[in-house]
Structure formats: C-alpha cells, structure tokens
Amino acid sequence: MRKTVAILIALAYAITAAQAQEDPVKLSKQAARALTSYNMDPSGSAAKLDEAKTKIDQALNAESVQGMVSAWQTKGEIYSTIVQRDMMMRQINPSAKLSGDNDALAAYEAFEKAYNLATKKFEKSDAAKGIAEIQSYLVNIGLMKYEAQAYDKAYRSFDALVRSHDILKAEKIKSYLDDPEQYQNQLYVTALCGQLAGLNNEAEKYYMRLYEQGNAQAAVYEGLYQIKTAKGEEAVAERILKEGRQKYPNDGALLFAEINLYLKKGELDGLITRLKQAIEQEPNNLSLFITLGSVYDNLYQREAQAKNNAKATEYFNEAKKYYEKAIEIDPKSNDAYYSLGALYYNKAAARTQDLNALPQDDYSAATIKKYQQMQKEIMALFDEALPYFQKSESLDPNDTNTLIALSEIYARKDDLEKANEFKKRLEVVRGGGKNAQSYFKM
Numbered sequence: 001m002r003k004t005v006a007i008l009i010a011l012a013y014a015i016t017a018a019q020a021q022e023d024p025v026k027l028s029k030q031a032a033r034a035l036t037s038y039n040m041d042p043s044g045s046a047a048k049l050d051e052a053k054t055k056i057d058q059a060l061n062a063e064s065v066q067g068m069v070s071a072w073q074t075k076g077e078i079y080s081t082i083v084q085r086d087m088m089m090r091q092i093n094p095s096a097k098l099s100g101d102n103d104a105l106a107a108y109e110a111f112e113k114a115y116n117l118a119t120k121k122f123e124k125s126d127a128a129k130g131i132a133e134i135q136s137y138l139v140n141i142g143l144m145k146y147e148a149q150a151y152d153k154a155y156r157s158f159d160a161l162v163r164s165h166d167i168l169k170a171e172k173i174k175s176y177l178d179d180p181e182q183y184q185n186q187l188y189v190t191a192l193c194g195q196l197a198g199l200n201n202e203a204e205k206y207y208m209r210l211y212e213q214g215n216a217q218a219a220v221y222e223g224l225y226q227i228k229t230a231k232g233e234e235a236v237a238e239r240i241l242k243e244g245r246q247k248y249p250n251d252g253a254l255l256f257a258e259i260n261l262y263l264k265k266g267e268l269d270g271l272i273t274r275l276k277q278a279i280e281q282e283p284n285n286l287s288l289f290i291t292l293g294s295v296y297d298n299l300y301q302r303e304a305q306a307k308n309n310a311k312a313t314e315y316f317n318e319a320k321k322y323y324e325k326a327i328e329i330d331p332k333s334n335d336a337y338y339s340l341g342a343l344y345y346n347k348a349a350a351r352t353q354d355l356n357a358l359p360q361d362d363y364s365a366a367t368i369k370k371y372q373q374m375q376k377e378i379m380a381l382f383d384e385a386l387p388y389f390q391k392s393e394s395l396d397p398n399d400t401n402t403l404i405a406l407s408e409i410y411a412r413k414d415d416l417e418k419a420n421e422f423k424k425r426l427e428v429v430r431g432g433g434k435n436a437q438s439y440f441k442m
Helices: 003-021 024-040 046-059 069-092 103-117 120-146 153-172 182-194 200-211 220-228 234-247 252-264 266-282 287-306 311-330 334-356 365-395 402-414 416-430
Strands: none
Touching: 024 069, 024 252, 046 069, 046 402, 069 103, 069 120, 069 252, 103 120, 120 153, 120 182, 153 182, 153 200, 182 200, 182 220, 182 252, 200 220, 220 234, 220 252, 234 266, 252 266, 252 365, 266 287, 287 311, 334 365, 334 402, 402 416
C-alpha cells in the first residue's frame, strides 16, 4: 500500500514538473486554439474556455511571452469572451454571479498591452477592435462596483474606459464616449469614484482635466476644493472655491463648502450673508437655522466681552430669533432647545462674573443695592434658561451638557433635591451608562 501511494505521489510530481517545464509559447498557442474550439461550440465545449484562461495565464507568467503581442491579444480575447458569457447569463438570471471580479478590466488591460507593444498595423487594429468590444462591459461592471460602494474598483473600471476612448479616438474607431456630454460626464464620475475611494491623486487628475477645459461644472470645483484641502493645499483650495462660488453663486454644495470653511476659520462676520443665502435655498434646513443662531450667539459673546452693549443686545436677539425658528421647523430638536437655554445660561454666567468683580469690602448702600439688583438679574436669566433645558432633557435624558446645566441651575435655586438628581443622572452617563427615561415629561 505504501509503495502504491509513493508511486502516485511521484506521478503527480512528474505531471506538475512537466507542466511547469512546458513551453510558454506553446501554452499561448494552445490557449488560442482552446478559445477557437469554444467559439465553434460554446454549449458543447464550455470547459475549453476555462482551459484557455488557465493556459494563457500560465504562459504570461513567463518573461519570454510578456513581449509577445499575440499572447496579450489572446488573453484579451479570452477574458472578453468570459465576460460576454457571464453578462449573457445575467440577462437570463439577473442574480447570476460573474466568474471573475472584473474580467472586462482584465481584457482591456491585455488589449491595451497588445496595442502598446504592436509594431504592425493589423496588430494595432486587432487590439483596438477588442477594446471597442469591451467598452460597454467596463461601464456595466463599473456601475455594479459603484452601487456596491466598491469605489476603488469602480474607479479602475471607469479609468480603463476613459483610456480606451483615447485609443479608439487615435484609431478613428467608434467609441462609447464619442458624445461630448457623455465623455465629460464620464470624466466626472471617474474622478468622483477616485475621490470616494481615497485615491486623491487619481481623482485630482480627472478633476483637473475638466477644470482646465474652462467650462467645469460646480461639482468639479467642489471636488477639487475637497481634494486640495485634504492634501493640505489650503491656499489653492480656497482659490478654487472662490472661483467656483463666483461662477456658480447659487450652487448649494459650493455654498455649504464655503460656510464650513468660514466656520473652520472662525470668520463669523462673513458667515451671516452665506448662511442667510443658504436658508433662502433651503428654508426648512434645521441645521442652517441652528448654525446661524450659533454665529449670532458667538458674536453676542464677543461684543459683550468688549462691553459693546448695544451691539451685544442686537446679536443676542438675532441668536434667539434663529434658535426659535429652528424649533418651529422641528419642535423636537434637542439641539435647538439646548442652544436657547445655553444662550440665557451663558448670559447669566457673564453677569455672574460682573457680580464677582464688585468690590468685596464695599458695604455702601449703593453697592449693596447694585449687588442685589445684579443677583436678581442673574436668577431671572437662569429662570429663562430653565424651561429650555427641561425640554431638552425630556427629548434626550443622556445629554451631558443639559444635565450639567440643570444640576447647576437647581443648585443656584437652592433646590438641592433636583440638583442631586441631575448630578446622579450625569454620573450615570459619564460612567458609560444610560438613563432609562427622562425626568421631565413634556
């Protein structure tokens, strides 16, 4: 028995060794013949296509074959046939799986290699014809990858499609991308897939092709701005964004990009006009109203610190107005209620600092009266803030900032029972837990 096993192992080794030593050029020719056999009788010679694929892949592993135009042409034809077969099967059964990840791409790359190696006119012509036949499959598989959110694979398929067009155009052969609008759209989609895949250099290449044509759409400016920003080229990014905004002043994506830029830079004054423009375009966008309220809130705090009381009051009222409009849009917006509460709370905190700045050793009637008046104002502001924080807690019992505010306000009101209740709830959240239900039912 052992002798039989040994003989079988030796035989298997001998067969493997023989295959490894088989002439790669012969393997290439055998692959071509196997493909011919399959094409003559696809239903009766299905195994021949698999044989052709195996042999051409083995052949092209050898350096001696990698410079052969015919071998690359054969590979392109084999993989093209495979993808055509698979796509026909999908027409019958849409859920049928492809035999490869992207045989259209493999076919294109083989044809492209043959085209670049070709020295004879007929060789270039044959490769170009193969490329023309595979274009629609590059589109289909690229879309499949895009829909599956495999953006890197979608990019490679679409990148090959664009390259295929350049070759067919040079050979004066009809291309899927002959229509100028279709071509421009494909450049953009290819750039977008590259960007979504994190292939910023590749995406930038395609965005720049569109940008340099001088008639780029708004989405191109947005894409280039995002990529330049990601690469740390802030000055160039801002220049491109500015150009885009001038060319497309009503484009929402560019407007929001500019708003985010101003927020990042803290340029509050410049934000107001842009946020108001965005609100005109999207009057039910809750976040815009909250953001604009926050901008006015910050401007109020800036002017209050500078003791510009008139301007501070104006900004305070504007902040309040936009927060209240946010609540009108969404009566269950925790952020809007919290922001309104914080507006009054912070004003009270600022007045508390003014109170603490009063002379501690001045017991004159005027100072005491002023002290009492300021204390009254502060508590009134905390009372204004309280209902908003209560509503905020009723919507989200686990918001840390809301719980802190409630605990502080009740402590100032000498309601220690509630102050401790919200302190305990805060400890639950900080400990990684969740409060099962809200304290306030509103």
